Amino acid sequence: xxxxxxxxxxxxxxxxxxxxxxxxxxxxxxxxxxxxxxxxxxxxxxxxxxxxxxxxxxxxxxxxxxxxxxxxxxxxxxxxxxxxxxxxxxxxxxxxxxxxxxxxxxxxxxxxxxxxxxxxxxxxxxxxxxxxxxxxxxxxxxxxxxxxxxxxxxxxxxxxxxxxxxxxxxxxxxxxxxxxx
Numbered sequence: 001x002x003x004x005x006x007x008x009x010x011x012x013x014x015x016x017x018x019x020x021x022x023x024x025x026x027x028x029x030x031x032x033x034x035x036x037x038x039x040x041x042x043x044x045x046x047x048x049x050x051x052x053x054x055x056x057x058x059x060x061x062x063x064x065x066x067x068x069x070x071x072x073x074x075x076x077x078x079x080x081x082x083x084x085x086x087x088x089x090x091x092x093x094x095x096x097x098x099x100x101x102x103x104x105x106x107x108x109x110x111x112x113x114x115x116x117x118x119x120x121x122x123x124x125x126x127x128x129x130x131x132x133x134x135x136x137x138x139x140x141x142x143x144x145x146x147x148x149x150x151x152x153x154x155x156x157x158x159x160x161x162x163x164x165x166x167x168x169x170x171x172x173x174x175x176x177x178x179x180x181x
Contacts (some may be wrong), residue, residue: 001028003038003112006099008087010114012040013101014073029110030073030133040112041071044133052079052128058161059168060120061086061146061153068142069115071135079128080104081121086153088174089116096174098155103130120148122157145171 002015016027028034036042050059061084064070074083086098101111104124113119121130145168146153148161152174 001031001034003040006085006101006111007094008085008097008099008117009089009092009094010112011085011087011099011117012038012112014110014112016108027108029075041135044073044135045137046134048132048134048138049077050130050132052123052130052163053126054163055123055126055128056159056162057123057128058120058148058157058164060084060148061118061150061171062120063088063116063118063144064136064139064142065144066115066142068136068139070138071115072113072119073110073133074103074113074119074121075108075110075131076103076105077129077131078105079123079125080106081123081128081130082158083111083121084119084155084157085111085113086118086155087116088118092116096152098153100155118146118153122159122161124158146174147171150174 004013018025018027032042084100087094150173
């Protein structure tokens with residue numbers, strides 16, 4: 001695996017080293033030793049999958065409040081997404097900056113998202129599946145969110161969402177959301 005830092009502190013793209021032959025390829029997607037050597041979590045306690053039937057489904061922007069902050073490794077196993085993270089850590093040198101990363105079934109890369117970043121994605125194809133691995137258990141009362149189109153984020157999504165949950169539509173702007181931390 002190759003670990004490529006993004007412009008947002010702590011967010012890392014994980015590229016696969018493919019070993020190809022006439023059958024296809026084989027690649028390690030996670031290794032405790034390699035992740036630890038890269039300064040990333042060396043364990044995950046939960047995995048989840050997000051199935052998205054429609055193109056331009058938007059999920060986000062989500063995070064868990066401390067002391068239940070969670071780091072995630074996100075990979076698109078079918079279809080394609082634009083995965084976006086926003087740094088919500090006031091002490092971070094990249095506070096309020098964001099990065100968008102294309103994840104899909106062809107490039108097979110993943111995005112490591114440290115605790116303290118808001119996360120969301122927009123599907124680019126119908127039938128898109130996203131796999132999450134988290135280093136902290138989900139705690140419903142710690143779940144937080146902010147508007148996907150908040151001007152404070154200044155995210156240029158590749159399309160407007162066509163499918164979005166009522167919850168994600170009703171999240172407050174960042175100023176209100178941060179006051180809930």
